[in-house]
Amino acid sequence: AVGILAAASIARGAAAYLGDLAPIPLPLGAAGLVILFTGIACLGVRQSVGIAAVMTFAELLGLAYVIIAGGHQVWQTGTVVPLSELADLTAAPAGIAAGAFIAFFAFLGFENMANMAEEAEDAYRALPLAIFLALAISTLLYIAVATVAVISVPLETLVSSPTPLRDVVASSPIGNAEIFGSVALIATANGVLIEILMVARVSYGMAHRGWLPAWFAAVWPRSRTPVRTTLVAGAIVLLLAVPFDVGELAAMTSNVLLSLFVIVNLALMRLQHVAPRDDLPIRAPRWLPPLGAAGAAALLAAQFLMG
Template identity: 25%
Template sequence: MKKIFQKKCINEALDCAKNGDTLKRSIGPLNLTIMGVGGIIGAGIFIVTGVASASSGPALIVSFIIAAIACTFTALCYAEFASMIPIAGSVYTYTYITMGEIWAWIMGWILILQYLIASAAVAIGWSSYVVALVGSFGITLPAIISGPMGVNGSLINLPAVLIILALTAVLVRGAEESAKVNAIIVFVKVAVILLFITLGIYFINPANYHPFTPFGITGIFEGAAMVFFAYLGFDAIASAAEETKNPGRTIPIGIIGSLIISSILYVAVAAVMTGMVPYNLLNTASPVSFALQYVGVQWAFTVITIGAIAGLTTVVLVNMFSKARIIFAMSRDGLLPGVFSNVKDGCQAPVASILLVGAMATIIAAFFSLNSIFELVNVGALTAFMVLALAVIILRIKEPELERSFKCPLVPVIPVMSIIFSLVLISQLKIHILQIFAIWLAVGIIVYFVYGKYRGLFTKPVCGVDDEAEGFEPVDVPTSK
């Protein structure tokens, strides 16, 4: 059993990115920042603002600020690790290095849930906007194919399925092509968001801001726990570390830059939206479009809806991109079948991982509703953030002289603040969400030991460990290569 706590040394982690199963470094600081903005902006403005307003009211603005502060502490931790260990895997890899294999597996399992649900949840929101846009032209999609199973007589959410399949095809072409598509769509959605802010200012009714905190401090923090979903995306940048040029400089710029840009836009949109419409009317899957319909600006409704569709498209793209890289990294370490770390020549993309991600996200988006799944993303991400912060502290203690291109300031204060904020936000989530998360973890641990037995974890020494594994030799891991 001692072997399940074996750690991977940093040098080996870096060396694994130099072998045949490596990804192409093709993303610069501008494209990485745009990727972060593409991953962050979308769900928060075009979906979650409506759901969260039911908890926090006009104080949704404060909820966004609290979530942004929590994310800033975590972003600084991500920037240190991702610039120091610029390979695929994100928190999974950092945990493997600092805490050991079993904890790395748990984090990888959590990240798979996080990005899988995020992709599907945003695709469901994307579908709502597409149905609304088509309806504005007098075309009504059949109910049986236009929503989650069991909602208004629907059997399958076909638009959500189609967008996931289309983006799977884009991702298979490689990171460079994916970044180009993302940049074009991000430009469109930012322009549309600025248009909404400019127009919305003229329709603000100050009376809608009263009462500002209808549900008190509790409501504000409940809203913050929900809109935290909106900021997920900056963490996806760490998953692209192995495909980033000059990662020591590029990754901190991408993570921190995208978070600042997105935070400003979020607060501005929340302020305008809650001023346009009474908060109790905003609890809808397409709150931006609803706000424009509410004030009677029909021409802008069409433009904004197109922007919302563009915005949600990039969020789905970035989340699917990140999840595929997590699976790739786990496969390369032998914790998943080796076929998922195969890299296709030319595009240098983990095609098998991408196809698996597309298949799983398609199934969830086809049959589940938004309200039933999106909070699962939050509990997964917050758990990952706490482990990341702890990993920063551990490595600072164990390897204080290790070269760091970017250093998180005020360690351990900032990592501890990240943990505290994450715990507070987790405490605001619904009990049944935490129960589902606990079941997912239990299933993950069972899978780890079952697959571990298959790959010889308990009968042979494992590869990829540090000097604490004295006398261990590499083991052949079953693969499909």
């Protein structure tokens, strides 16, 4: 469910950048992107992952461009949006809670690496390190991008814009909004492909173990790709991406993901108690699962209580 909702959210967000480049309605643009990447996912894991890697590199370049362009604009003009204009500080707790809830969506994807563990060498050691590295790099990039955005562009502009990072680039004398729009479209749409790949692979694995009908376990002989699960995943993503906007989809994704994180942390607590493992290269300290479960539950509760 998380992957389906995430893919729909990302498709809708990428469609906004597509709409900046061509007069294409958001629902139609989102539908086109979902169909395109579902087709790519059917080609095979190696081809799809290769395309995703290239798009991820483009994403990193795009974020670096935002940081450089926005930072240059502030450096050259000496104009910084005052803190008093960023928010009503009396409403800070509610705003921080709401922002943290939605921002949780930005970290979606690092856990998908676990679903590709069988493709990795020495997965027991490599996978945890890869997840930690992905989290660290993502956090640093997001902090830098968010800081540059809020000090270089008025908050009202960021809130009302469907493509706020494009506005940051456009505000800079060294920024080219058209070029960035193209890069942002490619980079943002990357998530659609990754999520569809993940959902298809998980569904295939469940069918292979008898947890889903055997019909889903079939693979295309030429590419050894689970085409049926890929097409079904793409169809469901399409049904969600067309009618809902990105804010609604991101909120639904965060709700489901935080709920799953509560369950996963509670399950880890149980495993540490009944079946401890001392042979793993990386082990979570006993205080970490309860802290993770409490943090995720607190974000969920704050979101519901604050509407």
